[in-house]
Amino acid sequence: MASDERSARPSEARLKLLRTATRIFYAEGIHAVGVDRIIAEAKVTRATFYRHFPSKDDLILAYLREVHRLERGMVDEALAANRSPVDPLLAIANSIAQNIQSPGFRGCAFLNAAAEYPDTNHPVHQELTAHRQWFLDTITTLMAQVHEGTADPAARHFVMLRDGAMAxxxxxxxxxxxxxxxxGIEGLLRINSERQSTEAAR
Amino acid sequence: MASDERSARPSEARLKLLRTATRIFYAEGIHAVGVDRIIAEAKVTRATFYRHFPSKDDLILAYLREVHRLERGMVDEALAANRSPVDPLLAIANSIAQNIQSPGFRGCAFLNAAAEYPDTNHPVHQELTAHRQWFLDTITTLMAQVHEGTADPAARHFVMLRDGAMAxxxxxxxxxxxxxxxxGIEGLLRINSERQSTEAAR
DNA sequence: AACCAATCAGACCGAACGTTCTATCGCTAA
DNA sequence: TTAGCGATAGAACGTTCGGTCTGATTGGTT
Known part of the structure; x- marks a missing residue:
């Protein structure tokens, strides 16, 4: 049955739309680019656009989910090549540093979206909050394998440095x-490894 | 001569416009709010608006300059009560922390503006770049009084933590x-004070 | 051959955008 | 008094916004 393809139905047009939106939204912002611009560059008609995305907001959500998918893939790669417990954290940090230096870097897609959608009830804001929670949780889990006692503050410190660097x-x-x-990350991980002795005096 | 007031001519209407714009732009973003909204809440007519600001962009620039003025005032306060060299840095850090916890906090006005105006040639982008340079220079100068050798990287570290925290x-x-x-700031300042002995081995 | 869903092409909608216009009002200086 | 000027009020400009609708064209399946 070829009709039963609801799991693998990328739909060429939808792919072009999402790829174009991801590129332009990230490069120029969300409010600044209209639907006209996206369908023009994707070489797709208005009707086709609204067939795949009920509204512009749905396209924005799809854009953020796409970026989330890419970042999750990056983290998974760092996780896959885990030798010692601290290696994944360094791998993630290196990946972030590499991203920052790559051409076309325009900051964190989620922080940028947060600047444009401050309303916490808006679906876009909630999507980016969920992404940030996932990232913090991931770092916390990894940090717990370095030093359980200070995993939470250390992870928050890691994320804060990341946010500042990305911004x-x-x-x-x-x-x-x-x-x-x-x-900064090196210092954080070094202190977190050495803390066992000094923290006992507290 | 009462006509010679070109230095002290706030012009009630202009003040209301700027105050309203500052409040709404900061709270909801720049692209998201239109001129209609601002003149409505400022209780001022369109003509009056365009008398004081040639375009919306000029109002945006005035908004950023206003926020810059406020932040500079905060830094000056921290500078005024300087006892030891590290005190101003701690005072600034505390002020930032207090700001973050204050009601209505919506992040860094300049980082938010950067997300909406990625074009480096745009006046708004250049305005926020200038502000960031001023802040980095200020921190660098203060950091140099703690430890001259590592003032530059330490100041960048400080700003990175600030950016992450504000975001x-x-x-x-x-x-x-x-x-x-x-x-993070405490750790940074502590390391910067202790580094004299360990850095010699490099 | 017939069908069906997807795509294309493009007119169209009301609303909001930034901006300009005309005209009136109120104050102050000559 | 009057001339001038800044602020007021509000209609209107043309463009773009997100979104809808009609109708023709395609291409693969049955």
Whole structure:
């Protein structure tokens, strides 16, 4: 039965739409680009667009989910090549640093979206909040394997450095930002490994 | 001569416009709010608006300059009560932490603007870049009084933590974010003070 | 051959966008 | 008093916004 393809139905047009939207939304912002622009660059008609996405908001959500999928893939790669417990964290940090230095880097898609959708009840805001929670949870789990006692604050520290690096990466020299970020992560992981002795005095 | 008031001419209407724009732009974003909304809430007519601001972009620039003025005032306060060299840095960090926890906090106005105006040639982008450079320079100068050798990377580290804290402050628990931020700053300043002995081996 | 879903082409909708216009009002200086 | 000027009010500009609708054309399945 060839008609039973509801699991594998990428629908060429939908793919083009999503690819185009991802590129333009990330590069130029969400409110700044209209539906006309996207269907023009995707070489697709209005009717086709509204067949696949009931509204622009649905396309925006699909865009964020696509970026989430890509980032999750990056994390999974770092997880797959895990030798010692701290390696995945360093691998993720290196991946972030590499991302910042890559051409066309425009910051964190989710932080950018948060700036445009401050209303916490808006689906877009909730989508990005969910992504951030997933990332924090992932880092916390990894951090717990380095030092259980301070996993939570250490993970929050990691994410804070990441957020700062991603935010500043396209506003000043990406190389310097990456260096600062990696130095910060190294320091964080070093302190977290050494803390066992000093923390006992508290 | 009462006509010679070109230095002190706030022009009630202009003040209302700027105050309203600052409040709404910061709370809801820039592209998301139109001129209609601002003149309605400021209780001012279109003609009056366009008398004081040639275009919406000019109002946006005035908004950013206003926020810059406020932040500069905060830094000046921290500078005024300087006892030891590290005190101003801690005062600034505390002020940031307090800001994050204050009601209505919506992140960094300049990072939010950067998300909406990625074009580096746009006046708005250049305005926020100038602000960020000023802040980095300020922190670098202060950091140089703690330890000259590592002032530059330490200042970048400080700013990165600030950016991360400001970005995340309205996306998760502000109290936790503030704590994480202050812990990070404390660690940074402590390391920077202790580094003299360990850095010699490099 | 007949069908059906997807795509295309493009006119069309009301609303909102940033901006300009005309005209009136109220104050102050000459 | 009057001339001038900034603020007021509000209609209107043309464009773009997100979204709908009609109708023709395609291409694979039955």
């Amino acid at each position: 500043a990466g396209c506003l000043s020299d990406p190389t310097l930002v990456s260096e600062t970020f990696l130095r | 995340a402050g309205c996306l998760s628990d502000p109290t936790l974010v503030s704590e994480t931020f202050l812990r």
